[in-house]
Amino acid sequence: MEKANRDKLKDNLMFVGTIYDSFEALEETLGKLKLERPLFITHVAKMAFAEEVFKRVEGAPELCKFTPPKVQTKQAAHRFYN
Numbered sequence: 001m002e003k004a005n006r007d008k009l010k011d012n013l014m015f016v017g018t019i020y021d022s023f024e025a026l027e028e029t030l031g032k033l034k035l036e037r038p039l040f041i042t043h044v045a046k047m048a049f050a051e052e053v054f055k056r057v058e059g060a061p062e063l064c065k066f067t068p069p070k071v072q073t074k075q076a077a078h079r080f081y082n
Helices: 001-030 038-058
Strands: none
Touching: 001 038
């Protein structure tokens, strides 16, 4: 994979990770506030987002071999990053 594509991919992966972390933070906040309906909607949206990301990655096998630098611990353990 050429350097320009790797850099773009790295940026996109970091962006996807940030979006997913935002879903996690929102779920945590809604849970603490005991707002069950918005919490459920957020959970469904997070799962739909993750499914779409994984669907696109599985459609491009070259992405499965890419490991971005310095990913967060819980993300690094996932098959998407390894």
